[in-house]
Amino acid sequence: MQFEKTGQTVSVKLAPQLPANHKPGAPAAAAGGLSTTPTLSWACPLELDSGALGRLLRGSQMAQLPPHAYFPMGRAARLPARALVDFLAAGLG
Numbered sequence: 001m002q003f004e005k006t007g008q009t010v011s012v013k014l015a016p017q018l019p020a021n022h023k024p025g026a027p028a029a030a031a032g033g034l035s036t037t038p039t040l041s042w043a044c045p046l047e048l049d050s051g052a053l054g055r056l057l058r059g060s061q062m063a064q065l066p067p068h069a070y071f072p073m074g075r076a077a078r079l080p081a082r083a084l085v086d087f088l089a090a091g092l093g
Contacts, residue, residue, distance in 0.1 A: 001038055002063035009063050014038060027053060038062075067092060 003010050018035045020026040026037040027044035031052040047053040069085040071077035 002065070003057055003060040004063050005057075005060040010060070012057070 001012050001014060003012060014036070018026075018029045020029060020037075023043060026035075027039055027047055029035050030037040030039075031044075031047045036056065041048060041055075044053055048055070067088070069089075071081065
């Protein structure tokens with residue numbers, strides 16, 4: 001992952017011990033001491049407020065990266081999904 005601090009971009013290699021694709025799952029695992037997790041503060045405010053989670057890389061922000069869309073079914077993706085991505089791409093531009 002890339003972070004920015006004082007105008008410098010820093011790359012940090014993370015090796016997750018417990019991969020999770022469920023938004024509450026990763027912060028819960030980190031709060032339980034199973035792993036660290038890259039997440040946003042709005043995704044785990046209770047854990048941060050209670051002290052169950054702490055911030056690493058204070059003063060840093062995630063580097064600006066262009067958005068990407070992933071279609072697991074490739075070109076067979078449903079038309080509404082493709083239409084939404086096209087709409088968002090035009091708006092983000």
